[in-house]
Amino acid sequence: MNVLEIHQLNKRFREHQVIDGLELTVPEHAVFGFIGQNGAGKTTTMKMVLGLLKPDSGSITICGESVRYGETKSNRHVGYLPDVPEYYGYMNAREYLALCGEITGLPKKRIQERSGELLELVGLGSTKKRISGFSRGMKQRLGIAQALLHEPRLLICDEPTSALDPVGRKEILDVLYAAKGKTTVLLSTHILTDVERICDHVAILHGGKLALNGTLSELKEGHRQDGYALEFRSAEEAARFAECMKSNRFAATVAQEGTAIKVQLQLSGTLGGGQSIIGLLAHQQLTPVRFEALEPTLENLFMEVIQ
């Protein structure tokens, strides 16, 4: 089942077509990375999903229910975490969750149970401090607890780690990954390493459309290039190998940097590829200290798409 479906979505600001026939589906229990350059239209898309911005045309459904601009009905399925959440600093975490629960009409007992569970989930279970004394990372983790209070089917996070240091970022990513069993996470970001750490699905927004869309492993498999990295004991050995490799008919490019060599082969996915390198090594009686098939990174894929 898809928690979110977007079909033929269009949005223009004056002459600028920001979203141009966007098609996007988010399956249940995915951790879905929605990435794009600055100004690609991620926030614009999120605002339309939340019913806060009127699309020019197209449809959006959340859990099978149509999103209508200016109505909040479909948002009962959604939890939202902005990049920098705002709080009443004089409250502690539990008091704040109690206030949010009351506003959304949750019964008192349920608020207490949920607050306990969620504060444990986000690692704030034993914190008695007022929110004014929280670090940015703690505020963000409280934001996740608040967004999950009403048990939403979809948690939308808009660049939740952009203001955090590496430790705070890791904590948030761990919490989002832990939330995967309870909800579907839509993570809008341009921090590609965050996506590689926790997302199973990835979509790249470019030119108002999805330029790439699939599971991370599918995308990497589809863009696999027959590339290898080798490391030799000495620069002389590396140079000898590079010289022989350059005359090999499978080699497209051979780059040497000291003892390290990167080889890109002509024929992608053929048996001849890596084996031709091993054959050459044996023939030259060279034993590398490292021999590794190169995986495309999300950064490689992203750069390929936006160029």
Ligand SMILES: Nc1ncnc2c1ncn2[C@@H]1O[C@H](COP(=O)(O)OP(=O)(O)OP(=O)(O)O)[C@@H](O)[C@H]1O
């Ligand atoms: N209300 C508006 N009026 C005019 N232009 C707008 C409006 N809102 C957004 N835009 C433009 O639409 C484009 C997409 O903006 P958006 O904020 O959706 O991008 P984004 O992918 O979220 O970028 P970032 O990663 O920088 O937050 C930008 O060029 C922006 O200037």
